[in-house]
Amino acid sequence: MSATSAVSTPQRDFFGHPRGLSTLFFTELWERFSYYGMKAILAYYLYRSTAEGALGLDKSFALSLVAIYGASVYMSGVAGGWLADRVLGGQRAVFHGGVLIMLGHVALALPIGVAGVYTGLVLIVLGTGLLKPNISTVVGGLYDRQDPRRDSGFTIFYMGINLGGFLAPLVCGFLGEEYDWHLGFGAAAVGMALGLVVYRAGVRGLGDSAAAPPRPLPAGERGRVLGRIAAVVVGAVAAVALLVVLGVLGAEGVINLISLLSVLLPVGYFAVMVRSPRTTPVERSRVIAYIPLFVAAAMFWLLFEQSATVIAAFADTRVDTTVLGLSLKPSFVQSINPVMIIVVAPLFALLWSRLAGRQPVTPRKFGYSLLLVGLSFLLLMVAGQGDPAVRVSFLWLIAMYLVMTCGELMLSPVGLSVTTKLAPRAFASQTMGLWFLATAAGQGVGAIVVRYYSDENAEAYFGVLGGVAIALGVALVLGARSIHRLMRGVD
Incomplete structure (x- = not known):
């Protein structure tokens, strides 16, 4: 019997699942609470006036900084996955990542201005890169591959993500906007600290799941390889820091550099895979088929991830957030998507089950997702018409998020599977x-695009991006048959 099965089979302590699932469920819930709670108020803290206790930065720069932070989080996951696979193991990577995330939120909670923001964001990026890609690996290791509870276990785990994402803007947003921004960031730090406490208290229940690196560096090479990596990283950071100090590269230049890197990294990945002799002709065809799907996904996330940037700014200044006599904080808007997922996801699961073999092929699903996210931006275009001083109904955002969430469910889980x-x-x-x-890549490009948003040009901004997404969606639907042939038997 494998170590993995020894962990999973006898334990039925959490809704009939291994005891370790409860540990990971609540760890992820609190980590997502900290992530989305901080992100719900970050843009507001950056661009609102100093009279409101914020930093009073230029709004375009603030939105760009939030976007590039999101891009950096996802790029760091590549390095975090490698460290877990070759050095730390999944369990240690999750814990160390959580500590860095907590310290990042603590830095944001300190009233030290822009220095606290930059320090905090760097720590959170590094920590999330370690935690996020590896906690799912630990969940999977609780089960044998043939364990019938595996899929439902991941479903329970992802409910923790959405629960954390729902609660975070309500708590951190209320504290930050009503009382003090640093109190909101402090609540995010407390959330991650609670996640670490839960994790340490229940770590024994994880057994051997991802406890050791699956492909550890040989003992004789470990120091040399890690030393070289550290030297390259330190050298790159030092070079950028020197350019900043000398005035050659400002904060906006650093954002542009990271944006460029977010595009070049996947281009390099594709080039290596297509040209590698280890890639068979059939696999090469599939990689080529994956390229338009990747571009579609990047376009989708470019629009979707503006929830914490442009859509947050739109809710702040253009939307009447009074609902049923209650005055809601603009940051509360970011709780809508998790609620929509919880409500709509079972309907999509039922739809795919009913369609069975009649489901649209993957390229068409991706095309439909772009049509939906484009339509959601066209709804904001209509809402953004008229006098910028006149606030529009909150129902516009409800409708927008409903359409956008349907697009997300057409792409996000499907994308993981087809990859x-x-x-x-x-x-x-x-x-x-x-x-x-x-x-x-989507958020990296978005960091450049969001600079063009303002209250005065909201109609044009949402219309252009929505139109581009719809045009790309139509092209993908029309070319779905050709792409599907290149997939060589993969649906």
């Missing part, structure tokens, strides 16, 4: 990292 199917055998793990780089 595993199209990945060349020699690049299986790296291709999963490539899927997350689609989100990084």
Whole structure:
């Protein structure tokens, strides 16, 4: 019997699942609470006036900084996955990542201005890169591959993500906007601290799941390899820091640099996989088929991830957040998507079950997702018409998030599945990292795009982006048959 099965089979302490699932459920819930809670108020803290206790930065720069932070989080996951696979193991990576995340929120909670923001964001990026890609690996290790509870276990785990994402803006947003921004960031730090307490208290229940690195560096090479990596990282950071100090590269230049990197990284991945002799002709065809899917995903996330940037700014200044006589905080808007997922996801699961073999092929699903996210932006375009001083109904955001969430459910879970199917055998793990780089690329490009938003040009901004997404969606639907042929038997 394997170590993994020894962990999973006899334990039925959490809704009939291994005891370790409860530990990971609540750890992820609190980690997502900290992530989305901080993100719900970050843009407001950056661009609102100093009279409101905020930093009073230029709004375009503030929105760009939030976007590039999101891109950096997803790029760091590639390095975090490698460290877990070769050095730390999943369990240690999750804990160390959580500590860095907590320290990042603590830095944001301190009233030290822009220095606290930059320090906090760097720590959270590094910590999330360690925790986020590896906690799912630990969940999977609780079960045998044939364990019938495996899929439902992941469903329970992802409910923790949405629960944390729902509660976070309500708590951190209320504290930050009503009382003090640093109190909101402090609540995010407390959330991650609670996650660490839960994790340490229940770590024994995880057994051997991802406890050791699956492909550890040989003892004789470990110091040399890690030393070289550290030297490259330190050298790159020092070079950028020197350019900043000399005035050659400002904060906006650093954002542009990271945006460029978010695009170049996946381009490099594709080039290596297509040209590698370890990629068979059939696999090469599948990789080529994956390219338009990747571009579609990047476009989708470019729009979707503006929830914490442009859509947050729109809710702040253009939307009447009074609902049923209650005056809601603009940050509460970011709780809508998790609620929509909880409500709509079972309907999509039922739809796919009913359609069975009549389901649209994956390229068409991706095309439909772009049509939906584009439509959601066209709804904001209509809402943004007229006098910028006149606030529009909160129902516009409800409708927008409903349409956008349907698009998310057409792409996000489908994308994970098709990535595993199209990945060349020699690049299986790296291709999963490539899927997350689609989100990084979308937000990296978004960091440039959001600079063009203002209250006065909201109609044009949402209309152009929505139109581009719809045009790309139509092209993908029309080309779905050709792309599907390149997938060589993968649906």
